[in-house]
Amino acid sequence: LAQNSFDNEHLEKWELIGIGGFGHVFKVKHKKMGHDVAIKLLDMEGALFKEAKYLETSSSDYVLRIYGIYEGIPPFSKAKLQTKGIVTEFMRRGSIETLQKQLNCTPPVPLAFRLAHEVALGINFLHSMGILHRDLKPSNVMLSESLNVKLADFGLSTQSTSANTSNEEKAAHGGSLKYMPPEAFEANYTPSRSYDIYSFGILVWSIFTGEQPYKDALEFVVKMKVPEGQRPPLDQLFVENKEQLEELKTFICQCWEGEPSKRPTTKSMYSCNTFFSLHLRGKYQVIFNLKKKNKNKKQGLMSQYLFLIFLGMACTVGLSKV
Known part of the structure; x- marks a missing residue:
């Protein structure tokens, strides 16, 4: 995948905004970008890269934009396990x-x-x-x-x-x-x-x-x-x-x-x-x-x-x- 890689360095204020069959979605402040992004942590790594592939391929005004792949230990994680997720634009008005x-x-x-x-x-x-x-x-x-x-x-x-x-x-x-x-x-x-x-x-x-x-x-x-x-x-x-x-x-x-x-x-x-x-x-x-x-x-x-x-x-x- 050609997207940028994200870790915890510039991320703060994780807020859970959605739970689905494939994982959890968080609103996160990206300090360097200067605005919020959405990070979707998927339960299955294969599903994560599959979704990232489709989002990357699907570059359109009517398809959610992907910024890259997150890899790190979320601050709320009790298990302290390395986790991967998809970083996309955050839609303030929801769905x-x-x-x-x-x-x-x-x-x-x-x-x-x-x-x-x-x-x-x-x-x-x-x-x-x-x-x-x-x-x-x-x-x-x-x-x-x-x-x-x-x-x-x-x-x-x-x-x-x-x-x-x-x-x-x-x-x-x-x-x-x-x-x-x-x-x-x-x-x-x-x-x-x-x-x-x-x-x-x-x-x-x-x-x-x-x-x-x-x-x-x-x-x-x-x-x-x-x-x-x-x-x-x-x-x-x-x-x-x-x-x-x-x-x-x-x-x-x-x-x-x-x-x-x-x-x-x-x-x-x-x-x-x-x-x-x-x-x-x-x-x-x-x-x-x-x-x-x-x-x-x-x-x-x-x-x-x-x-x-x-x-x-x-x-x-x-x-x-x-």
Whole structure:
């Protein structure tokens, strides 16, 4: 790997910010760089270098940037054992999941479209590099200071062996259960780009509703019902913008289609025509709705909403340049 090597010399103020199936993530102050970085300590060294390889290869505005590899003994370590980790840019605004918890409601429609659009651009880039993500979900979509998307957590990424979705490398069971396509529940399956397309459909549903799919469902129920065709409910999704978002509803259904071959291709998925047009049509209605919802909100939340309203207005300019 060509990245820089990091040790404890310039690192201070380790703060645990996340725990996942592959390890722990810390916010750490890098004194020489003058800002915070994120250090992900992985439980398995092989997984660490695999993820570092994907992050290094995936140099894009929509993929989390890697600074290098950490090797040392973290100050909190009781065992005093040498540990390795990945050093990446620190996303102060967290992830889409963080945003959902902060808002405690659906995001402004213009912002929701921009988030979905940029995730699609990130997926398209990964697929163009022959890489599958295989763990798309709100907590793995990081947000910059201006709420732009950065795809993260490539611990389950699988490198494609071909440009064809029908000829790709087999991989072990992976991904987050509620975002996995029905074919992934089979004992032996071949992961393909259509896996990410399905997950994207569920993710877009989550972005626009502010909810998690199958929130109260037990694991075995999800494994049984998803292959039978059950999906998150769409009936309450577009109550306020039904006419404007009908095209998006159709698009989501195409993405989470049970038959992989019937899902959109990567290129058609990231096509922005629908996102642009719906975003523009919904701008003023979004601002009106947010003002109405904010009447009974605490003053502490007002600054967040005002920022999002401003961002929603600005999106019409920013998106057209992507």
